[in-house]
Amino acid sequence: MIIHNDCRYLKGYVPCKPHKERGVHCDGCPDYRPINERVLIIKLGAAGDVIRTTPLLTRIKERMPDAHITWLTDFPDLVPRAAVDEVVKYSPKDLVWLLNCEFDILYSLDKDKEAIAVAEQVAAAKKFGFGMDRYGRCRVFDERAEPKYLTGLFDDVSKANTKSYPEEIFEICGFEYRKEPYILDLPAHRSWNIPHDKKIIGCNTGCGGRWSSRLWPEEHWIEFARLVHTHGHEILWLGGEQEHEKNSSLALKAGGLYPGHFSLSEFISLMNEADCVVTQVTMGMHIALGLGKKLVLMNNIFNKNEFELYGLGEIVEPPVPCGCYFTPVCPHDSMRHITPAMIAAAVQRLV
Numbered sequence: 001m002i003i004h005n006d007c008r009y010l011k012g013y014v015p016c017k018p019h020k021e022r023g024v025h026c027d028g029c030p031d032y033r034p035i036n037e038r039v040l041i042i043k044l045g046a047a048g049d050v051i052r053t054t055p056l057l058t059r060i061k062e063r064m065p066d067a068h069i070t071w072l073t074d075f076p077d078l079v080p081r082a083a084v085d086e087v088v089k090y091s092p093k094d095l096v097w098l099l100n101c102e103f104d105i106l107y108s109l110d111k112d113k114e115a116i117a118v119a120e121q122v123a124a125a126k127k128f129g130f131g132m133d134r135y136g137r138c139r140v141f142d143e144r145a146e147p148k149y150l151t152g153l154f155d156d157v158s159k160a161n162t163k164s165y166p167e168e169i170f171e172i173c174g175f176e177y178r179k180e181p182y183i184l185d186l187p188a189h190r191s192w193n194i195p196h197d198k199k200i201i202g203c204n205t206g207c208g209g210r211w212s213s214r215l216w217p218e219e220h221w222i223e224f225a226r227l228v229h230t231h232g233h234e235i236l237w238l239g240g241e242q243e244h245e246k247n248s249s250l251a252l253k254a255g256g257l258y259p260g261h262f263s264l265s266e267f268i269s270l271m272n273e274a275d276c277v278v279t280q281v282t283m284g285m286h287i288a289l290g291l292g293k294k295l296v297l298m299n300n301i302f303n304k305n306e307f308e309l310y311g312l313g314e315i316v317e318p319p320v321p322c323g324c325y326f327t328p329v330c331p332h333d334s335m336r337h338i339t340p341a342m343i344a345a346a347v348q349r350l351v
Contacts, residue, residue, distance in 0.1 A: 002027040006034045008068055008085065036066040037104040040124060044090055044115050045074040048286040052308070053109060055166050055180035056173060057083040063175075067105075072098060072118065077264055080183040090114065098122065107173050111138040111152055128173050145172045155325050164308035181310060184290030186272070187265040194257060194273045199233040199351045202274030202293070204284035205250065206243040213301050213330035214280040216338065218250065224278070224340035225254035231348060236274055238284065240267065276351050278343055280335075281307075294350040296343055300334045301327055314346045 004026045009016040018031040043053045070086040079087045088094045108119035108129035116132040133139040151158040170177035207214040225235045235256030237247040244261045251258035276294035279285045288295045295313030304315050322334035
């Protein structure tokens, strides 16, 4: 019996989709589609970085339409299923399989230890991005990855960078960046019972536990909500379990809607209800951009050039930079100098 092992539809252990739909076998199957290239993307995290790596898929598909794409990640729910053939969660059992596969091209886009170790071991004819040297540290596979490598080592080099993150990873992979958009799977529709007779301003109040230097003071959120209501808009408080107590308190003190905290897919669905999202630098900003939302981004400790907003929003920074570049805790509390009036004005310009 003929078996097309190179067909993209073959599962190898269960019936393929053409067989289940029409009962066909490999011999003479009209849906037989051979794989020309096997591509592996290693982008584990953070969650926002996974989302802002998805524009790369557009160019890969354009240059290699018959490629079979595998993506290794810590956040499989954020990888667009229609554009990726195999989404692999970083886990011991899946790594056993992955390290016994052969690929034509590897795009390794993380510099973390676990990512570079896999990139160094995996079998691929061509490797782009980052691997591991004999000291167990990050190395570049070729000169295209060197600029991104150096920005991680030296603050002055990072501050001098004028390229966005998507532009940097496109160059690492040998592509020209043409402002390809994020690709984000929309979750199943859910009715949130949110009235849309007013503009909905989503307020994403958290930023994770590691970077408290990015947090906007709660009293600023309260004053901002008052200004938003004065302008005739409605507030929708957004966050995860870590922000539940804060958002419950903000809704009680400042009004607005707070349905609660939910799973990641439900969080995406809820954010989709907003007309404009206000956030610090965090996963929420990338979800908002993936949804095509207007965005006001508060930034104090990162190089603003790294953020590609696709013409959808504004970046608001403290009037006087505090100098706490990539610092988890800001001794100057520089986010306090981004005033509610500054953010409210930016929202008004967008909506």
